[in-house]
Amino acid sequence: GQQLNQSPQSMFIQEGEDVSMNCTSSSIFNTWLWYKQEPGEGPVLLIALYKAGELTSNGRLTAQFGITRKDSFLNISASIPSDVGIYFCAGRGNAGNMLTFGGGTRLMVKP
């Protein structure tokens, strides 16, 4: 089946720093989604991307749908302590409405 490689697996950064994480796929995706999960809770949708090359922002978050349709990036600018959590990418290919999830990037922010 389809696989998503998400990196880095974890990041420990200083408050105020910018963060960048990415996902790459072995096959083409038509949709990329980025979720954030806080401890003991379900993932919450941050950004949805539906077109190759699309660049979308949500506050301090910016995500891009790679033009090859096999990758996506999420950037967080000027990180704050409440950015702590696990960030997941998810992609949808041609096989119906199913999503494939990356392994997650655990973000830790030092005040």
Added chain:
Amino acid sequence: DGGITQSPKYLFRKEGQNVTLSCEQNLNHDAMYWYRQDPGQGLRLIYYSQIVNDFQKGDIAEGYSVSREKKESFPLTVTSAQKNPTAFYLCASSREDLKFSPLHFGNGTRLTVT
């Protein structure tokens, strides 16, 4: 407010017992899903249902069973046949009438089997 409710938040069971996890949504979504999450891993699909009285196996369905008798409800039973049942279980739902509808997740049930 609309949303997805999973209960209970924490569940403890003895090995060999079946256990049922509840998932209810009032978003009027057609599709519902069950995912399993293990530490350091992404979400893996157990079962999904796109319409009432119909459901399909996901990637790791062995040892699990589901039912979809009502649009709002999609309970998951973890049977004694599941070799490694201790995990965080997430229920999700989505609309099916758009090109694509992002998944909306519940807050999960943490199951511990000893």
